[in-house]
Amino acid sequence: MDTPESRGYRRIATEEAWCTLELMARYHDLLEAGTHNDPGFQNLWGFFAQSQSQRARDLYERIQDIDQRRIADMDATGIDVSLLMLTAPGVQMFSPDEACALARDSNDQLAAAIARHPTRLAGLAAFAPHAPQAGAAEIERGVRQLGLKGALVNSHTQGRYMDDEFFWPIFEACEALDVPLYIHPNSPSPQMVEPFLSRCLDAAIWGFQAETGLHALRLIVSGVFDRFPKLKIVLGHLGEGLPFWLYRIDFMHAGIVRSGRSEGAKPLQRKPSDYLRENFYYTSSGMPWEPAVTLVQQQMGYDRVMYAMDYPYQYVAEEVTAMDQLPLTPAQKRAFFQGNAERIFKL
Ligand code: 1DF
Ligand code: MN
Numbered sequence: 001m002d003t004p005e006s007r008g009y010r011r012i013a014t015e016e017a018w019c020t021l022e023l024m025a026r027y028h029d030l031l032e033a034g035t036h037n038d039p040g041f042q043n044l045w046g047f048f049a050q051s052q053s054q055r056a057r058d059l060y061e062r063i064q065d066i067d068q069r070r071i072a073d074m075d076a077t078g079i080d081v082s083l084l085m086l087t088a089p090g091v092q093m094f095s096p097d098e099a100c101a102l103a104r105d106s107n108d109q110l111a112a113a114i115a116r117h118p119t120r121l122a123g124l125a126a127f128a129p130h131a132p133q134a135g136a137a138e139i140e141r142g143v144r145q146l147g148l149k150g151a152l153v154n155s156h157t158q159g160r161y162m163d164d165e166f167f168w169p170i171f172e173a174c175e176a177l178d179v180p181l182y183i184h185p186n187s188p189s190p191q192m193v194e195p196f197l198s199r200c201l202d203a204a205i206w207g208f209q210a211e212t213g214l215h216a217l218r219l220i221v222s223g224v225f226d227r228f229p230k231l232k233i234v235l236g237h238l239g240e241g242l243p244f245w246l247y248r249i250d251f252m253h254a255g256i257v258r259s260g261r262s263e264g265a266k267p268l269q270r271k272p273s274d275y276l277r278e279n280f281y282y283t284s285s286g287m288p289w290e291p292a293v294t295l296v297q298q299q300m301g302y303d304r305v306m307y308a309m310d311y312p313y314q315y316v317a318e319e320v321t322a323m324d325q326l327p328l329t330p331a332q333k334r335a336f337f338q339g340n341a342e343r344i345f346k347l
Contacts, residue, residue, distance in 0.1 A: 001078060009334040010080040011320065012341040015184065015236045015285035015308035017087040018070075019063045020106045024049065030093065038158075039194070040187020040202050041089055062312035063087060066113040071120055077317045079309060083345060084110060084123040088154035088186045091128055099128035103138055111146035122347055124152040124182055129167055130160070136173035143177050149345040150179040150234070155186035155212045162215070163222035171228045180232040180281065180344060185212040185240070204286065204313065213240035216280070217272070221253065221265050225275045232344070236285035236308060238296045239276070246273045246299060277301065281344050283308035284336075288319035290326060302332045306340045 004010040027045045030036045048056050048063075062069065066084060074082060086106050091099035103126040110123040125142025127135035142148040151174055153162070162170065174181045185208030188196055192211070196202035216235060225231060235242070242249070249272045256265045270278070277300055284293055285308035297305050307323060309315070326333065341347060 004080055007324070008330055009338040011078055011307060011337045012081040012083065012347065013074075013079045013309040013311065014083045014234075014283045014306045014341050014345070015182070016082040016084050016311045017063055017313060018066050018084050018110075019087045020102075020109055021064060022105060023086070023091070023102055024064060026094065026098075026102070036093060038089070038093065038187070038190055039197055040190070040207070041093060043197060043200070043202055044088070044187055059312050062315070066110070066121065067116065071117060073311065073315065074120065077309070077315070077320050079311075079320070080120070081341075081347070082121055082311065083149065083308075083341070083347075084113075084121060085152040085182060085184060086110075086126040086154075088184060090126055090152070090154045092130070092154055092157040092186070096128055096131035096134075100131050100134050100138065103127050103135075104141075107138065107142045107146055107148065111142075111148065114147065122345065123148050124150045126152055127170070129153055129157045129162065129170060132167055132169040136169040139170070139173045139179075140177060143179055149347065150174070150182060152182045152184060154184050155215050156189040159189040159191055161218050163218040163224055168224075168227075171224065171231050174232070175228050175230050178230070179346075180234045182234040182236075183212060183215060184236060185209065187211065209237055209240040212237075213242050216240065216242060216276075217249070220272050220275045221268070223266060223268060225279045226269045229279075231279055232281065233279055234281045234283065234344070236283045236310070238284055238287045238292055238305075239280070239282045239300065242276060243282070243296045243299050246276065249273065277304075280304070281306065281340070284323065285310040286314050288316075288323050290322070293323075293326060297328075297332075297336075302328075302335055303340055303343075305336060306344065307337045 091102040106126050114121045125139050125148040127138040139151045187202050188207045188211040196207045253272050257267050281304050283306045
């Protein structure tokens with residue numbers, strides 16, 4: 001197998017999922033007691049935690065290991081470094097107090113694993129968005145004391161979106177610490193999930209990007225980036241569809257604002273596409289497809305797109321070698337696999 005030296009870059013995978021044993025046990029509690037109000041969660045973890053299918057059993061084992069098995073799987077596919085984040089929906093399902101405790105515990109466990117494998121693992125801090133002050137403090141603890149590289153939110157929190165000023169202490173903390181906030185998908189919120197469910201379109205096949213793209217657009221059109229101009233957001237899955245829609249989003253947004261069509265869409269300092277090009281970064285998780293990667297690199301910038309595998313949900317060795325073949329200059333390829341992640345996450 002080749003080495004970072006022979007190929008000219010380290011492969012840093014930037015959207016790699018894990019789950020603590022404690023959080024998984026709490027998912028089981030909710031599924032068994034039926035004491036939650038989230039059909040998207042039911043369909044997601046009702047499958048991965050309870051199905052006897054090979055896909056679910058493999059995922060279930062892999063996602064809870066951030067030691068030997070994880071490193072062996074990275075070795076088998078040539079991944080040099082994994083940036084770990086707590087899998088969806090993470091702590092956001094739970095009461096604010098329990099969510100804070102689960103986030104704290106998972107960040108401690110993550111930091112301990114990184115200390116055992118310092119050249120192979122890095123991570124983002126989990127936090128409770130619905131306890132905004134405590135959540136901001138946990139991000140600060142994660143970054144300053146535990147050496148984590150940013151924060152991770154699994155999209156909506158019980159149907160609430162972060163354009164709501166209630167959540168803004170989180171943006172203040174990320175801006176002040178100069179770390180990115182990764183908005184990872186979750187199943188569509190309870191208000192929007194219903195027509196996805198009966199055809200199993202709620203999870204990664206389509207619902208995740210519908211949900212997370214919506215979340216990102218809500219931040220943009222509500223003026224979050226005029227208030228927090230240095231805020232850095234990372235989106236997976238090549239931007240959850242938004243780069244493909246840039247032209248239409250700008251065109252329609254201008255018309256909405258010009259005509260005073262909605263109280264909810266106020267004039268902005270920049271075009272929606274400007275924020276997507278200046279405040280956002282993108283990873284290739286789950287989308288190792290040359291035409292799509294090329295579009296996003298060309299439109300959003302070669303310095304804004306990072307490689308991700310999306311292990312263990314999408315653990316496919318051939319995808320890594322397909323990305324090695326992207327039609328890029330050596331400098332662009334090194335930026336994609338290594339340099340952008342080192343700069344954006346300060347690895
Ligand atoms: C799935 C995919 C689930 C991704 C995930 O977290 C996830 C899936 C619960 O296949 O259901 O992170 N993904 O990012 O593509
Ligand atoms: Mn993912």
